[in-house]
Amino acid sequence: MLQVPEGFPTRVWVEEELSGTLLPPGPWTLVGDAAVRPAWAAAGLPEPPGTLWQPLCEAAKRLETLLPWLEAWARIPLRRDATIVAVGGGVLTDMAGLAASLYMRGIRWQAWPTTLLSQVDAGLGGKTGVDLEAGKNLAGAFHPPVDLVVCRAFLRTLPPRHLAAGRWEIFKMALIEGDQAWAGTLLEDGLPAPETLLRALRAKAEVVARDPLEAGERRLLNLGHTLGHAMEAASDYRLLHGEAVGLGTLAACCLAEEQGLAPFPPAFLARAASRLAPLAPLVPPWEACLEWLSRDKKSGPDRQNPARTAIYCILPCAGAPAEQRLLPPETWESAHRRMLASLT
Ligand SMILES: NC(=O)c1ccc[n+]([C@@H]2O[C@H](COP(=O)([O-])OP(=O)(O)OC[C@H]3O[C@@H](n4cnc5c(N)ncnc54)[C@H](O)[C@@H]3O)[C@@H](O)[C@H]2O)c1
Numbered sequence: 001m002l003q004v005p006e007g008f009p010t011r012v013w014v015e016e017e018l019s020g021t022l023l024p025p026g027p028w029t030l031v032g033d034a035a036v037r038p039a040w041a042a043a044g045l046p047e048p049p050g051t052l053w054q055p056l057c058e059a060a061k062r063l064e065t066l067l068p069w070l071e072a073w074a075r076i077p078l079r080r081d082a083t084i085v086a087v088g089g090g091v092l093t094d095m096a097g098l099a100a101s102l103y104m105r106g107i108r109w110q111a112w113p114t115t116l117l118s119q120v121d122a123g124l125g126g127k128t129g130v131d132l133e134a135g136k137n138l139a140g141a142f143h144p145p146v147d148l149v150v151c152r153a154f155l156r157t158l159p160p161r162h163l164a165a166g167r168w169e170i171f172k173m174a175l176i177e178g179d180q181a182w183a184g185t186l187l188e189d190g191l192p193a194p195e196t197l198l199r200a201l202r203a204k205a206e207v208v209a210r211d212p213l214e215a216g217e218r219r220l221l222n223l224g225h226t227l228g229h230a231m232e233a234a235s236d237y238r239l240l241h242g243e244a245v246g247l248g249t250l251a252a253c254c255l256a257e258e259q260g261l262a263p264f265p266p267a268f269l270a271r272a273a274s275r276l277a278p279l280a281p282l283v284p285p286w287e288a289c290l291e292w293l294s295r296d297k298k299s300g301p302d303r304q305n306p307a308r309t310a311i312y313c314i315l316p317c318a319g320a321p322a323e324q325r326l327l328p329p330e331t332w333e334s335a336h337r338r339m340l341a342s343l344t
Contacts (some may be wrong), residue, residue, distance in 0.1 A: 002201055005209035009144040010124060012205065014197055018043035018151045024083035024110060029076065031069055031096045033088030036114045039154055040087060050076040058237050061091045061131045063139060066099040073103055083108040083146070089115035089162075090122030090241070093145075094137070097128030101143035111145040114154040116166025116192070117242045120173070120200040123148045125208045125221075135295060136229060142213060150201070155191055164275075165242025167192065170200045171272070172224045172249050175316040177203065180268055187271050219298065219324050223314040224249030227332050230292035234284035246276050247283060249316070251339035255332060256315035259325065264318045273342040280343040286336050293329035300326050 002012035013022055018039065029050040032040065037053045050072055054065075073084075086096030086109055093111045100109035113123035129140020155163065167186050174183035182199075186192070204221065211218035228248025232239050239247070250272055257263040293311060302310035303326060310326040317323060 002198055002205070004202075004205045008205055008209050009126065010146065010148050010205075012124065012148045012150070012201055014150045014194055014201070015152070016194070017153050018045060020045050022110075022147060022149050023085065024108075026081055026083065027079070028083040028085050028110075029073065029078060030085045030087060031092070031099070032086070033092045033114065035089075036087055036154060036157070039114075039157060043153075050078070056088060056091045056095075058091055058131070058241075061095060061136075063130050066095050066102075066130065069096075069099050070103055073099075078103070078107070080104050080107055083110060085110045085112060086145070087112040087114060088118075089113065090118040093118050093123050094128050094140070095130060097126075097143050097145060098130060098140055101128060101141040106143060108146045109143075110147040110149060112149045112151070114151075115158055115162055116155060117162070117169050118166075119150045119155075120166065120197055121169045121204065123150070124201060124204050125218075126212065135233065135292075135297070138297070148201075150197060152191065152194065152197070162240065162242075163191070164189075165240040165246075168224070168242045168246030168249065170196060172221075172245055173200045173203050175249060175253070175264075176220050176223050176314075176322045178317050178320045178322065180264060180318060184268065184271070187275055219312050220314055220322050222298065222312070223316060223322055224252055226296060226298075226311060226313050227251045227289060227293065227336060229296070230289040231284055233292045234288035235282050239279065239282045243276075243279055243282075246272075247279060247339060250276060250342065251332065251335040252314060253316055254338040255313065255335035256317060256323075258334065259315055259327075261315050261317040261323065262319060264316070269342065273339075277343045280340065283340055283343070286333055289332070289336060290329060293332060296329070302326065302328055 034053045034055045111123040113119045126144030129137040132138040171186040224245040228244040232244035296311040298312045302308040
């Protein structure tokens with residue numbers, strides 16, 4: 001079990017193989033992504049009454065998808081002492097967590113994340129939600145799981161594109177700490193070592209413990225997400241979340257340098273860019289990104305011109321922790337151009 005800060009609402013486990021020992025001791029039911037049902041069954045793990053396996057993707061991350069889950073739980077009937085076991089990627093854990101927060105005004109849930117991205121990021125921190133027409137994750141709740149059970153065995157069936165996408169979320173964590181050496185190890189192929197998962201989880205848990213509701217410091221975890229979310233949405237979700245975070249982190253390095261922060265060496269940035277180069281055809285033009293950036297929900301008044309809105313931008317800094325600044329959306333234009341140019 002990972003040592004988490006005192007009072008942290010989630011126990012965190014990093015295991016190699018799937019095992020039933022961490023399943024809830026009391027009544028529970030399961031909601032899972034159909035893609036991982038074979039792995040669950042192969043490990044001989046139980047499927048209690050009311051178990052739901054559903055094919056999922058980002059387009060299904062809608063309130064309509066989880067309403068039938070609530071109805072099914074009420075039919076079992078599931079009572080307040082029950083626990084929901086959520087088995088799947090970030091789409092499933094975000095939705096199951098929200099459903100658990102709604103059912104009888106909130107019941108316990110466990111997250112069993114099955115993608116690299118959800119193991120190091122989405123499963124921890126209590127943010128749950130669904131997408132609305134106007135943007136991603138616009139309806140949700142803070143409802144942390146009681147347990148986060150990370151099993152590396154799930155990663156064996158994960159398509160390589162999703163594995164690579166998840167690595168960018170860990171790369172982001174390394175740059176939040178300004179640790180170029182750690183970030184460099186994430187530019188290699190293959191499954192990240194258990195120590196890498198533990199380090200990323202510990203780093204996130206510490207930030208979340210100090211700022212559970214994202215009133216300040218937790219915004220640092222959005223490194224790469226400001227332009228990343230805009231690119232993801234403007235690409236019509238053809239860019240995966242983690243891929244957009246990788247591209248957004250590279251652009252944030254450009255912006256940070258323009259804002260006077262200590263730059264990362266060009267050779268390091270070129271290595272990161274070469275890993276992201278195959279995504280160049282999916283990067284939307286600046287005008288399309290600006291439209292989404294202007295709708296960013298993490299915004300405040302522009303200090304230079306209080307009548308205008310500025311957005312929180314997380315800027316990485318070589319050898320030191322990242323910083324956050326409120327900047328007008330247009331500030332990203334040259335970073336977007338330089339990031340795209342570096343991919344070719
Ligand atoms: N709550 C948070 O703090 C937080 C943080 C980051 C991202 N997110 C959210 O996470 C979502 C993205 O999550 P994701 O990248 O895990 O995508 P995902 O849940 O869509 O999973 C990716 C694909 O892999 C399949 N899959 C899942 N596990 C598998 C496995 N072990 N083997 C084979 N296939 C498998 C899924 O069916 C899906 O097709 C986004 O909606 C994003 O907003 C939330």
